């Protein structure tokens with residue numbers, strides 16, 4: 001193989017720096033650009049970011065009013081107290097026993113925009129996160145009211161609701177911002193699932209013919 005073909009092949013094996021999929025299965029064309037009143041802050045463990053199955057950071061790519069805070073960096077303590085601004089009505093998206101449903105009644109109680117703090121990762125990791133951030137102890141917990149059953153699973157260990165983070169964020173923003181936002185994020189989620197399964201040889205590439213398009 002000559003050098004140019006070798007380099008071309010190498011490039012195809014690389015991951016896309018934006019969606020982290022293999023370049024052949026890049027899903028960037030399915031990433032919408034959503035500028036919302038609701039702010040999303042994803043709190044993610046550094047180990048979670050190494051997983052190709054992570055969907056939380058994909059949600060952040062789609063949401064201009066969002067940020068990521070990374071936990072578990074060696075020698076660093078993450079303080080989230082600066083997130084608790086009066087400008088936003090802040091909720092922690094975690095289905096603990098005392099969590100309230102993200103319902104119309106709850107949303108109508110306060111006119112301020114909402115900030116959702118979303119612990120990324122499994123139930124165990126999310127529980128650990130809450131334990132390690134006493135500054136969040138008075139932040140009201142919210143959960144989804146009725147979750148749709150996911151089509152496929154990316155991996156066995158899921159968020160507490162049994163969903164991937166992107167899917168959970170899609171449903172939560174659907175409740176707060178409306179169904180158009182939910183649909184756009186779910187198209188991205190479906191693209192991630194479909195292309196991941198195609199890359200693994202589980203789905204036939206012809207299934208990608210009707211590629212979702214960004215809004």
Ligand SMILES: [Zn+2]
Nearest residue numbers: 016019026028
């Ligand atoms: Zn990409």
